[in-house]
Amino acid sequence: MEPEDTIHDVIVIGSGLAGLTAAHALKRHRIGVLLLEKDRDVGASWARRHPQLILNTHRALSSLPGLKYPAGTGAFPKRDSVVSHLQAFQRQHGFAIEFGVEARFVRQTEGLFAIETSAGLRRARYLIVATGRDAVPRKPRWHGLETFTGRIVQAADFGDAQDYAGTSVLVIGGGNSGFDLLNHLSRVDTTQVWFSLRRFPGVLPRRFGRLAVHRLSPLMALLPPSIVDRLIGWTQRRAFGDLSKYGFPSGPSDAATRLSKENVAIAVDDGAIAAVKRGRISVVPEVMAFGGSVVTLRDGRQLAPDVVLLALGYTSSLGDLLGDLDVLDKHGFPTGHGKQINNPVPGLWFVGMRPSLTSYFWEAKRESRSIARSIAAKLSKIRRD
Template sequence: MEKILIIGAGPAGLAMAGRLRKNNIPFDIFEGQNRVAWSWSQHYDRLHLHTVNEKSSLPHKPFPKDFPTFVSRQQLLSYLEDYAKEFDINPELNHPIDSIHKTEKGLWEVKSGEKNYLYKHVIVATGVNRVPFEPRWDGMEDFNGTITHSRTYKNPDPYQGKKVLVVGMGNTGAEIALDLHKKGVEVWISVRGPVNIVPLELFGRPTQETAFKLSKLPNWLGDRISVIAQRLSIGKLDKFGIKTPKMPPSAQLRLTGKTPVIDLGTAKQIRKGNIKVVPDIDHFDLQTIIFKDGREIEIHDVILCTGYKSRLDEFIPGIDPMLDRYDNPSSPIGKGEFDNMYFLGFDNFKPGGILGAIHEDSKVILEDLISRF
């Protein structure tokens, strides 16, 4: 049996390797960084999963029984390292992929540095968070403060005594702003448009469980219930600078793949005025930032919580037909020119979160592979 190539040794690559190992299917796995789950090793210290542990583990290995409902970053890292050992997954580290082309014989030619490899089946598991997205504004080059992406943020210690602007109120931005405030840092958060916010738990139960139940209802009914639950738990934040979108939280996930902000206490601190909301940036000055509403505020450090891009086009020429409107693969199974190529870890549209989608889609890929042998 020919070996299958897995690209990426994060949760998606490990999950696929675990399924292949369990079915005695040989594989190679290449990882561009120096360890498994490199991206998770880089995340900020206080990070926990927002999805419940029962629905966030990899195939064939539940989380340990003593893990909490919401697993910490360090616990997840330890689990992923143990997973690799248990399933004898040994990635070739520091092995980035430069390009993938299909040969005239229908094989995938994979180039990494000075080496070329040929595989019939390739599973791309590089994930949606591969390349940090860093928007640009006028005056950034002349700004005297620091501007960094959230990928480099670890904890509030370097920001003591500083005035910090967090740009973007997705889940990362909301949590980093809260983290900074709790350690006494003066913090603002720049919010460009309406934001759907939901609680981590609703009536004592994880919100994710509610989302699963709502997903089984007719869309109109599930959406209506999600709006009511949002109003009861979060309320309106308009007077504090955050508008609620017309699209219900459940519809946002289903239609756009963008997870609503799961509130860990940020909304409360915004109401108290401890985390101050400002609109989108207009431009930077030497020591201040000017916002779209005309406000000018002295800021020492800027943390861009502006997300990531998968950027598969950087190493897979002609991939555009396989991508959705967010430039992520629209299906785990390649079609047409991309037959025998698979994509894992790119589905943000399920209420189970990215780890739940990895669990499901890795099974879909495995079944398709077996059908071809």
């Protein structure tokens, strides 16, 4: 057990892609770092995801610093390839990680961060939180939900797509998770799939002709969101045509604006919209209520699905961890990011907590390099003084 008077230069909470990237950036500045990981291995949270999972971001923009995927890896890596990539990175660098140690509460005293963990107290001069944003599925509040006699499954618990063969399924939510589920269900022999939408979705094709659309994202990230909105809208129209003919609600093309202001990731189509056009998937209005075996829609129609898949996004679990520090917005997400913009607690940073046009990997590299430079300068000043 670590002596409680030990003071680390930096502690990183989480050893996923963001935590490992932060540790690598610090290592390049010769800064010692301890990572706290509640799971028993690197990549455990990825390994728990459904077996069909494929990254929406291209391999070239979805790797850890200085490490390529093995030859033969697809342009959009699968779940197991990502897990192996994270584990290979840890083997290469050998970062100090305490596995099976859960960070429970953080307070700041006498210029240090004190982290209460399942293994005792850990203290550090600087703290980086890299726990990820997909922590707690959003809980719906529909009337009668508790009376529904069918199965209700959160997107995070989707499992094997083939398990839904021979069933009728209602997918609620037109974001990244909703389209991911539909892409896989489009290849399964279900009896019926309904897709409930409240507003026009921000969605792009995985490929436009032979072009992997995501390869253009670094260029898009340099443009104002309003310009990117128009470019995404044009791409949608060219790739999919007039989706209103298939029941999609009308609305503005504002995917990039919602990404920048609301942290809503842009969804990727890989078969779902083609299935809609073939009649395999039916687009329906938003859900208003549940009751017994039926689900009531805004237009009064009633459906009787065997399974309801909830893809309503996630909320943060940071409230319990950082509740005494004024660093979270009303949704429980950090107000400060990267360079500590709007962060009132000096020495505390967050990595990998918001989506971007590029990828979580790409954004984590950018944030981590900035943070490492800041910490290196602060430590240098401390040692000079």
